[in-house]
Structure formats: C-alpha cells, structure tokens
Amino acid sequence: MSHAVADERPIPARAAPKRRLRLSWADRRFRAIVWQVLIVGVVGAILWYLIGNTNANLAARHIATGFGFLHRVAGIPIGESLLPYNPSVDTYGRALLVGVVNTLEVSLIGIVLATILGTLVGIGRLSRNWLLAKLTAVYVETLRDIPLLLQLLFWYTLLQGLPPPKRAWSLGHAAFVSNRGIVLPLLHWQPAHTAALAAFAAGVLGTALWARHARARQDATGVRPRVWPVAAALLLILPLLAWAALGAPFAVEVPVLRGFNFRGGLTLTPEFFALLLGLVVYTAAYVAEIVRAGIQAIPRGQWEAAEALGLRHGQVLRLVILPQALRVIVPPMTSQYLNLAKNSSLAVAIGYQDIVSVADTTLNQTGQAIEGIAVIMAVYLTISLSISLFMNWYNARIALVER
Amino acid sequence: MGDAGIDRVSERTRGVGPWAWMRANLFSSWWSTAVTLALAYLVLRGLAGLFAWGVVHAVWSVPVGANGMADPSACLDAAGVGACWAVIADKWRLILFGRFPYHEQWRPALVVGLFIGLYAVSAMRRFWHAGLALAWVVVLAGVGVLMWGGVLGLAPVPEDSWGGLPITLILATFGLAFAFPLAVLVALGRRARGLPAVRALCVLYVELIRGVPLISVLFMASVMFPLFLPEGVNIDKLLRAQVAFILFTAAYLAEVIRGGLQALPAGQAEAADALGLTYWQKTRLVILPQALRLVIPPLVNTFIGSFKDTSLVLIIGLFDLLSMGHVALSDPPWQSFSTEVYLFLAVIYIAFCFAMSQYSRSLERGLDRSRRR
Amino acid sequence: MSAGVDGGPAIVLDKVNKWYGSLHVLRDVCLTVAAQERVVVCGPSGSGKSTMIRCINRLETHQEGRIIVDGTELTDDLHALDTIRREVGMVFQSFNLFPHLTILENCTLAPMRVRKMPRREAEALAMGYLERVRIPEQAGKYPGQLSGGQQQRVAIARALCMKPRIMLFDEPTSALDPEMIKEVLDTIIGLADDGMTMVCVTHEMGFARQVAHRVVFMDRGEVVESGTPGEVFEAPKTERLRGFLGQVLRGH
C-alpha cells in the first residue's frame, strides 16, 4: 500500500503562526475560556464558602489553627515502636512520626509477604492438579468477598483468645505464642554481624557486576560464563567468612516468662500480627488473580515459538514468558500495593498504632481536626506517590528489557 | 484446525471415565499425587472438624433466664467444642435490622428485598435502557419512604434507629447512584481537549481521593464537615458519611469510565462530528452508550468494593451490618462468641459479593466473545 | 443535486498551511472545486491527502490560509462550523458506523438530532437512501452483522441522509476485499451521475478515469499537479508524479 516516493530535496522550514482570539460566543476558543472560568469559578466559590464557614466556626469555638501543637508533649502511650519513644517527654510530632514508621513497617512487610503468598496461590490456580486448583480458587473467592475489616476483627479476636503467657504455647522453649503476642528469640547483635551484612551487600553488587560481565562475554564470544557458582560464593561464602573472621559470635536472647508477660526477645504484638495477617491474606487473594491473569495472558504460541527456536525450558521462561507476563502484571500489582498501604489504615479499628490511629488520638486530644486529617492525607499521598513513582520506574525498565 | 485439536484433547480426558480423569488431574506424577494426598487429608480433617464444631456439638438455642436475658451456660459448656448458634438465634434481627422498632421491621426487610430486586433487574441486558434510570429513582425514593416513614400511615422512624443490612445497602447503592453521574462528568472533564483548567481540576480530584484511604475521608466527614457548614446548620452523621462515600466512589468510578472512553476508537467521535452532532449529542448518543457498555464488568467490581467498604463506617460509629454484629457481641451473655457472629456476617457478605462477582465474570466472558466475533 | 448557493465554487482552498507540532503537513495548498465537480486526490502515503480532506469539514483545523466551503469561510466560529457540517458529508476508510445503533438508527440519528426532523420523516428518508445503496433489507440489523462492503454503503447512505451538497470520501475502498470494492464504487458512480460535488481520495485509477473531472496529485503536503485524468495519467509533467504512477501501476 505504500507509495512513498524517495525525495530528499530540502524543504524550507516554516513555523506555525499564532492566531488571534475573537470575543464572541461563536468563537470556539472564547467559548472554551468562558467554560473554564465558569467551572473553576464555581468550584472555587464553593471552596471559598466552605473555608469561610470553617474559619467562622473555628473562631466561634476558639480553636486556633496551625501546627504549633506538634511541639507539645503528647502523652500518647504507644505500644510498639521502632523509634525510641517516651510518652511523657516526646512531642506530638514525634508520636506522629512513630505512627508513620509503624504504617511503613506493616505495609512493607505486608507487601513482601502478600506478593509471595499471592504468587504461590496464583500459580496454584493454574496447576494441573484439580484439587489444588479448586482449593486455591475457593481461597481467592471467599477471601475477596469478605470485607477486610471483618477479617481483621476476626483475626484479632482469635489472637486474643489464645492462652495467657503462663500457659503460652512454646516452640522449643525459645518462641512463645500467647494472647500477648508472639515472642521470638533475638540475635544478640555484634560487629561481626554488621560485617557479614556488609559482605552480603558487597556480594550482591559483585554478583550484579559478574552477571553484566557474563552478558558482555556472551555478546563478544557467544559463550556465557556460569553465573551461579560466582553468585553462591559471593552471597554465601563471603558473608560467612566475614563473620568467622571476627570470631563467629553467636548469642541469642531467649525470652523468659517474668510475672504476667515475657521479657526479652522480639515481640510481635497481637495488634501488629492481626493486622499483618489480615492484610497479607486478603491482598494475596487479589495478587493471585493478577499473577494468574498475567501468566494466562501469554499465548501458547509464545512457548511453542520459543521452544521451536531451541531454547531450553528455563530460558523460555526467563527470556520470553516472564518479561511479557511482568508487563501485564506490574500495573495492577502497583494498585494492589497501594491498596495494601491504604488498607493498613484499618489498624485504627484493632488498636495498632499506625499514623491514622495516632493522628486520631492527637485530633481528639487537641481538637485540631483539620490539621490531624491533613497530616493523615499528606502521609498517604506521599506513600502513594512514592509507590507509583517506583513502580512506574520499574515498569519502564522491564518494558525496555522486553524490547 | 484449532477446534479439532481441542476436541481431541477433551475426548481423551472426558471419554474414558472417572479413572482416566483422576489419573490425568489428580495423580499425573508422583509430585501431583503427593500434593493430592496431602491436600485431601487436610481438607477432610478440616471439614470433619468444622462439621463436628458447627453441627454435631453445636448449641442451637438457649433458655431465657429469669431477668429476660438469655442464659448462655449451655454455650459456655460447649465452648471450643461446639459452635454457639444460639447467639444468632437470639440476635439475628438486631444484626440485620438494627434498632428499628421491632414491629416495624418488615419495612427494612422490604427495603432489602427492593434493593436485591433492583440489582437483579439492573443485571439483565433486557432492561438496559432509559427506563432503568427511572426504576432506580423510584426504588430509591421508595426506600426513603419505607425507612423514614411519616407518610402513607407509616410511623416515622428517626435515622438514629436505623441499622444493619439496610444501612450497608443504602450506603453502597445511594453511593453508586449519586457517584455515577459525577464520575461521568469527571471522566469527560479529564479528557476535555481545549479545557486545560477543567482537566487539571478533574485530575487533582481523582488523584487526591485515590491517594488517601477511605477512612481518612470518613474522618473528614465526621469531624470536618460540621466545620464546613454555617453556624446552626447540622446534618446527620449518616448523610455526612453518605456524602463522603459518594465523593470517594466517584473518583474510582471516574477512572473506570475514563478507561472505557479511551478504549473507544477515535473514528466514532469523528463520524459524529462529521454528521454535525453537537458535543453533548455526540457524548450522549454515540460515546457514552458504547464506552459504558465496555466497562460494565469493572463497574460491577467497583461496586463490590464499595459494598465491602461500607463496613468502615463502624470506625466512625455508624450502625451498618458489621457494627450491628459488634453491638450484638457487646451483650454480656454473648461476649465470647464472636466467631459465630463473624461467620454469620461473613456468609451474608459473601452471598452478595459472590453473586455480583460471578455476574461480572459472566459479562466479561460475553464481552470477550463478542469482541472476538 | 443543486449547485452552490450563488453559483460560485463549492470549495476554495487558498494557500492553506497546517502543522502538527513542528511537522509541516500542508504547504500552500490551493484547490478550487466548482459546484457539481468531481475531484479525485491521489498521492503517496503521508502526503497529506487525508489531512487536506479533513480540513474541508474541519475535523482538522488549518492554521494559515483560507478555506471557503459553499460560501462560508471556516474559522473558529461555531455557527459557520454547524453550517458546514450539515452541508458536507464524509465517508471514512474505516466506515465508523456506530456499532450500538441499528443500520436505520445510524441513518436517522443526524437528521433527527441536527436537522430536527420528525422520526417518521427521517425513517422514510433513510429507507430511501438505503434503497439507493441497495440494502434496504438490512435496516434492522447492527453494523457488526454486515460485510465490509455493505457497511461502507451504509456509511454512504448515512452521510447522504443529511442531504449534503458536497461529499468527501477518504479512501472509501482501501479497507475492503477486492470483490467488495466494485459494489462501493458503483454506488459512488451512481451519486456522480446525480451531479453531487465530490472530493475523493483514492488510488483506484479506473474509477478516477471514469468519474473524475479532475485529478489532483499531492506529495509532501503540496499539490504538485492537477488536470483531467487523461492529462495527469497519460502525460505527467513532473518527476514526482511519474515516480508515483510507476509505483502504483507496478503495485497493481
């Protein structure tokens, strides 16, 4: 159909002229401007009216606006916190920060676990084993159909129904499960462990470099050097050596029962655990559907074509199927991650002190309703934006990989 | 060719009887056999345990004590061994209909029936025309009359005593009915060429709402809305939550509808332009009928989501289905039987959501088929 | 049908220029189409044929020069636009029938909504044109149930229902299988016999010879040559046209 005539004579370039606006209702651009002024004006007027009312109401109730309260001592008891926090000296600002960290903690762990569980369930749904496929389908269907809040309350009451610490279930007298939460032994952290961790990080970097080198060699010579022995050496043996070189210290702090509760060790409170469990189990059902749809979106012809080219099964998966499936999976997965982060705000219903819960308490104690809600929204907008940006970046990257 | 291949496969799996089927689908390899055996063991144990707990050892009713309160001692004896369905027998009307006057509870029951009828009618392709909008208006007005009363000889009932399933359905359905037109406008605004300010406004609204959790919007409704209104004007908490719901749902619906608008080939709008239709004629007669039909499955999914999301009003102290379950559990005799109540609630939610998701699934299949044709 | 309002030319393009961003797609295009004249536009892909024809009913806006259709100049004025859209019918390469409406509803939509015609009258009109294009029996079906050739004939009937003075065709047959091309071209030839003003983008040389008063050759946004089919096809003056004709003839 193409009738292109090769003709490379230069044509003098000329730019588009500007056009004048006529002030007439029949003029398209004039009409567009009037519409915009009208709509924006109406929205602005409504906002203006609401803000006016709010100011009048605040004045009538003698509420001072502003974020000055952030510097006052909070006195909010917070059960668990990764940051040092003392209710009798620390400020509202600090308390809110602790809330943010708690939100991030449960969201990040939740995202990782939900991805793992959801992927397993999603692959299970595609299994040729009828029983496994049906069971995972039932899992997905039921859990998606029950409101998350109901599930959270269920898990929370279930955890509270566990025996008290005195009759806690113990796993080898090192970890305990009771209605006060789950207590795990904690590694006594020493410089050697830091060194091992650093060695591991270096190993990751080294592996990535070696993989690049391998690819370059393959491009140049056609032979791909093996990657996995180097990876194993860098990721496993290097950290072990670093740890051993510093005396291979290993001491764990085992929790012990003192009075009515455990001392020492790492405690996962029932609130945290119920929230995490609920978020993971619920979100995994959605992740499973996304993974299943992503794999099913790849036509059989792709497998056949790749195998016909002589690629091995693993190569087909890595070079042909996964890049395509990921492209289908990443956008909906992003919105599930966002949902999980936003759903973590249900913590307020079971008493895990995330940002919403802390801000709610703050708002009740200080009467600073607008500021409290503004803080919640600002935090979540930041989280949403960060996840979106990261996933967009990742999406762009894998789109490139595919090309 | 492809059909012949499929036939051959299905003959192989179907034609030779249950043993062949089991060999192909349960015991195809030693790994599959191991999985099958392990899962079968777990499932059978689980079902047997559930049956023993929920049926064999369950307590179905308890006597009422001298003080008019139920006497849960039979349940307490069975705790951990058998389910206490007596809590449901005692509380089901409270959970379903809240504190609506006992003898008037046929009204919320009728409301629930009306809603279900409305969903069923809306689901049928046969009724997809302008008359459907009228049906919605009539039913929603009827719901208002039945709940408030005060006319037609119905005793007036204040909103404070509404509760349970009708609240859940009202929040979700009114939310959809009002959010939908707003969402259509926002979606159109977001695609309006030549109106950058309107587009920016719509983007801002959608992204702002979708970026924050529903609970923060509900908090806003419960603590900030009163500040927005002029002195002396007070609107009811239910209405405030309803407004928050509408604003929240509309942002998500707008994105769904925008997807439909984008999926429509540009030629459709051009042909309408070439015929001389105005913008609104083009939108109403050519664009929306096609775009909306494309997005019915995701619209249903959004509705399922907002149906489940209504449970969040528990946090701001409104009495939807889940909150009424909580209220029932706060009654001293029943405090330790939350599992039974939660299961009862879960079954209700599952019944609604499952029906809707099956429906959306079948629509998707239908759309796929017609697209392939 | 009838000639232009005052007997003047139906379409005048005077030094029309258009840009897509920095891409200059129409360069000083001048073209005058008299009432009842039939013009065929040809040229290589990307030469701006569609763009030019779409400027005539303002699906695209030009940025420089003047376009006068039926005595009305095309500007940002929306009243002028309404007038033009009523007087100019367009047929697209990809039909663009409305799939959610029946054939009859596709045809009555604009007469009822734009010309405010009562339903009965609009339906009678539509059935008349559907008979013209020889598919009245399909009136109750949906576009998806028709063949490509039938769909394109419906699209022609739909445009005719607005009783336009001018018809624009943008490659009306290039999405069709060879055996359907003839039925569509025959329909267009029938219109030509009625004296409709037509501008048609097509590469069907036989059709051009049979129908066109004039053939216009465009390349890289310019009108390079124009003349009777005989002049243009038999005695091309420019190298560009010779090259193009060589390619087209070889391709056929």
Ligand SMILES: Nc1ncnc2c1ncn2[C@@H]1O[C@H](COP(=O)(O)OP(=O)(O)OP(=O)(O)O)[C@@H](O)[C@H]1O
């Ligand atoms: N919407 C648009 N945005 C940017 N560039 C465009 C647009 N539409 C067309 N163009 C460019 O304008 C030039 C002319 O396009 P046009 O569609 O008019 O060509 P044509 O002669 O109709 O070609 P064909 O025979 O392939 O239909 C082309 O280079 C095309 O890439």
Ligand SMILES: [Mg+2]
């Ligand atoms: Mg073209």
